[in-house]
Amino acid sequence: MLRKGLAMAVGILMAVPAFGADTIKVGASQPLTGRFAFAGVQLNQGLADVFAWINENGGIKGRKIEYIFEDSGYQVDRAVAVFKKIMAEHKPPMFYGESTGQGKALAPEITKTYKILYGSTSFSSELANPEKYPYTFVSGPTYSDMFGVLLEYIAKNPKGGKPTVAFFYSDTEFGKDPIPYARKKAKELGVDVVAEIVTKVGAVDVTSEVLELVKKKPQYVIIHGFVLSPIPQVIRGSKDYGLDISFMGTFWSMSQMIIDKLGEDADGYMGINPYAYYYETDVPMIQKIRAFNQKAHPDVKHRPNSYLQGWFTGMVFAKCAEICLENGWEITGDNLVKALESIRDWDVGGLMPPVTFVNHKVPVGRVYRADAAKKRFVPVSDWIRLQ
């Protein structure tokens, strides 16, 4: 009996490594717990699913992708530990990190020792700098680019007279990251920045902030550096004062969560998203993603934009590996970076417009507006590409 059990156990263990030696490995430290978990779980699922989908469709030139992830809890020391552990055990040539902080902490070692292609959850402008971070890329527009796209939209759609805007941002790295660029860009476009309001993440009492808006009466307010709170409070507060302001958000505050939270007040809330939404069923890539989800996760009704960021980042990793294989290059960090830089007008099935990496980022996005009745975001502009 025992022997039989052992034999079975051994059999199971032997059967497990379904991946051969010629898999292409991608490592990841994902914030599955901690305060970023709401997005981390989805980002992780997006990456896992896109690799499963690619593998189902024959992999990359016949080679399968192996995705190795671990939870890092949105703490920089744990995240670095996970990175080192996965690098020691699996030596993947590509890695997905959990935060801006992790990217900065690892940068010297990635540049000097590890030399691998590094993507992450972060849209930080600081990381999209090939001179300083040669192996890092941002899988979309940076926060600065997001402001750029929104400001271009505002410049083209003034509500009578000269367009005016207020920046409403949090007192964090995330919040302050794009502000210097945004000031410059607004000046270039002839948009008046009438107020800059800085507040804490999760602030509950926003009366003084709202009064500032009452005083300055901007046509638009770009809110950045928060996920949820205090965005609903500010929007409701300004509605109570009868202000006609269009509030705009950036990537993390453009998910379904905010429409659900705001209810009817969501009407007219705008913002930028660099990827198509899960309910844009006329987009070919979205159709494929939905088909995959119906098969693999039949219970799932909706996927937020963080899932699609994961999906897109996975596509980038796979594309870079594919370019290497096509050219007969060995899959190393240096070659992968070369591959990334060689991508021109890559068709991603409408998930984004044709992709070209500029300074290791994709400075493009689209302005969406919330429709409270339909409970979804609808596009109000075409894709805006920054020069």
Added chain:
Amino acid sequence: MRIGDFKETYAADEALLRTPPVRFWMAVFGVALVVFPWVAGDYPVYLADLVGITVISALGLNLLTGFTGQISLGHAAFMGVGAYTAAALSSRWGLGLWATLPAAGGVAAAFGLVVGAPSLRIKGLYLAMATLAAQVIAEFGFVHLESITGGIRGINVPPARLGPLEFGTDRALYAVIVAVAALATWFAANLKRSAPGRAFVAVRDRDIAAEIMGVPLFGTKLRAFALGAFYAGVAGALWAYFMKVVTPEHFPLSLSIHYLAVIIVGGLGTVIGSVFGAVFMTLVPEILRGLASLARPHYPEAMVLLSPMTDVVFGGLIVGFLLFEPHGLAEIWQRTKRFFRLWPFVH
């Protein structure tokens, strides 16, 4: 069973390591520490560095809270002050470890003196609130003193230097961290046996009685604050070199609470408890995560569910330890040692 422990000289009586078995095992431990970086992989060395830094910082908090009874919620702030001092000195003027480590400790100690000043008037939970204020003020300072701290983006720290030596990798830094941790432990172990150390304990146990016996209350408390902050500052400086970047997000209030947990789990008012606590609180989550990742090849999806579970298990372990041994791991260690010493004649 060991019997008889005779001392024939005063020197023997004053020795830190008193018996041959203790000396033997300490020597083995020392050799193991030296050999470790040559045989271990990147990941274990990284964890060892992390444990070392935690040990140094936890020793500081234990001197302050465990020995002197001054509860502090500002330990992360002290670490942060040290980290920024070292980062600023080494990134601007390229100063080496010989200057940055003492400076980091010194500046943190000065900050500790200021934070500790209210301790003459208030104690217990009220003091906790005062130190909490220090934490909040320090966090604000890290963000807004941009000319020194680099604001939100922080400072990128160049590799640690000592003369011609450069400690750029975790493996190289391991030497520095272990040396400093050993020095810190040695100092704390000796302090515990000296008059200032006993004064700390007297203040903790009954401050009025201590004062009547001639222990200057204010001075002793301030000394504890300065010393605890000095340790934290040095640990913070090593952290800066270790992480290669310092941002305000590295030193949140939750880190202060984490350090309180380290010394409580390890054993309040014991030197070895700080070490055990640091090892436990750093390695156990890693081990739990390692166990969870064993499930990966079988059920990749399970990781998503197991990862939050590791936090629950970890929390449960801490509660369990505190229930069964309120004096922490240090006491469990003592009991284990006693068991072997008395074996087989345990009454």
